[in-house]
Amino acid sequence: MSESQANATRSGRLKLVLIMLVFLAPIVAAGILTLTDWQPQGKGNGQPILPQRSFESVRVDVAGKPWAWRDSEPRLTLVVLPGPACAAECLKTLALMRNARIVLNRNADRLRLLYVGTVPTTADAQAVMADYAIGSGGEATFAPFRPTTPDTVSAVLVESNATALAWYPAGFDPSGLRKDLQKVIR
Known part of the structure; x- marks a missing residue:
């Protein structure tokens, strides 16, 4: 495998990992908020x-x-x-x-x-x-x-x-x- 092919493969893998992190981050954040019993506080007037x-x-x-x-x-x-x-x-x-x-x-x-x-x-x-x-x-x-x-x-x-x-x-x-x-x- 040539050096340019190896760089392209690494670049493709890095992009795939970054895309997965973009979709995984909100799920992890929601899990952490759920485990800490955080609840959103609405600002209702009643x-x-x-x-x-x-x-x-x-x-x-x-x-x-x-x-x-x-x-x-x-x-x-x-x-x-x-x-x-x-x-x-x-x-x-x-x-x-x-x-x-x-x-x-x-x-x-x-x-x-x-x-x-x-x-x-x-x-x-x-x-x-x-x-x-x-x-x-x-x-x-x-x-x-x-x-x-x-x-x-x-x-x-x-x-x-x-x-x-x-x-x-x-x-x-x-x-x-x-x-x-x-x-x-x-």
């Missing part, structure tokens, strides 16, 4: 609901019929819980939550808005509330999530299998909710 719970057995009536947590197609539900005396600030947050749904564009149908509580009676409330299903019931289940401060609102994001994913307590940033919805609903 608070995780721990322990996770299912709302499938929670009865909420909407227009005299029970709310179907498991819908005919996979859709999330944003359960909106007003505090006492929902007025101007509460209504402003409700409008921003509705807008967060609208921003989803073609995926807006994958999110249902469920308002559980006394409907606000201010003059501009009808326009905002038109996009919400108005429900009643589930008081015991929703009590830990419902705000106690007047003119506030909180929300619980519920997966299509009726599992509660995240809680947005009173005073949450609606733009953070919008960002979370855009991550979850694609």
Whole structure:
């Protein structure tokens, strides 16, 4: 074998080893991260609901019929819980939550808005509330999530299998909710 052939063979083997390392490196890195129990930390704006719970057995009536947590197609539900005396600030947050749904564009149908509580009676409330299903019931289940401060609102994001994913307590940033919805609903 001539020296040029030997150099070509070494060069070819080196390239093959480098290609194998490019594909092997992520697998080795994933194995190391798994062995060290590292978990990625998402930067969601809502608070995780721990322990996770299912709302499938929670009865909420909407227009005299029970709310179907498991819908005919996979859709999330944003359960909106007003505090006492929902007025101007509460209504402003409700409008921003509705807008967060609208921003989803073609995926807006994958999110249902469920308002559980006394409907606000201010003059501009009808326009905002038109996009919400108005429900009643589930008081015991929703009590830990419902705000106690007047003119506030909180929300619980519920997966299509009726599992509660995240809680947005009173005073949450609606733009953070919008960002979370855009991550979850694609």
